Amino acid sequence: MALIGTEVLPFKASAFHNGKFIEVSEADFKGKWSVVCFYPADFTFVCPTELEDLQNQYATLKELGVEVYSVSTDSHFVHKAWHDSSEAIGKVTYIMIGDPSHTISRNFDVLIEAEGVANRATFVIDPDGVIQTVEITADGIGRDASVLVDKIKAAQYVRNHPGEVCPAKWKEGSETLKPSLDLVGKI
Template structure:
């Protein structure tokens, strides 16, 4: 079953953010756009490149009113150790959720069965707590923050412009579509 257009499930988890351990819950997510960025494990190879890419673009996400939550089944202690030891991870200002129980990972149905690690999955949650898009890639395929930003802008545009949709490769400021009977077969 797809999680698109479903509300996120309740959770509470420990996280590392801004040099502190913090508690994060589903209620913290409500009222703003949020990205849940699941990855397999700390101290690995593709994961730090993706997390650094997000860190390099974090200010742009913030300007769009989007909070980022990276999530793995490591502990918040492991996140701190990784943050303190890796130049790439040391750039991170967003919240790094530790999910050793797998509650958050299972809530988003992104846990690898029998392995205890998250798949490489990205979820955009709207201010009502509803999942607007998700993407899952195989272990060796890294994600791109610039493409994620484009998708966030499209989702925000559609949310604020009922009756309009964004076509393929849509960029902010470009023409959108207004689906109607007159448009059928003319694209």
């Protein structure tokens, strides 16, 4: 998987968003920061806890100029049914993309071919449509959206401050590093 630093490949898909069906493509990722959150399937166990946690961070992400897209290989119709029947998913106000053709999951190299579902994976995409971070976990391990917020803040800082990098556990307002010969062997 060598997707870091690459542009998102073309796709078109149907999605469920705030009570409506909409069309989404890679062009929607341009001009703003985006999070694409893949998960295995609707009507499952870990997935609704993750999507609800992501919704709990959605206002913070929006303040950072980030749009969120969840993706599974279910259809947009299944997303609507899940939204209508699950207390946790009923809270979701970000875009839920259906990928029954597996095009998007293949484009992001997260499709488990034998099962026809996506890995549990999160991508942060910059305003140029370029992938900046990738996180993939085993199916039984849920993600923490508060960690995602910190990663986005670091990615935005690095983009806005060429020549600086964010060290481990960096938090907004903390010191950064300026890589140089003077730092070699001193950290």
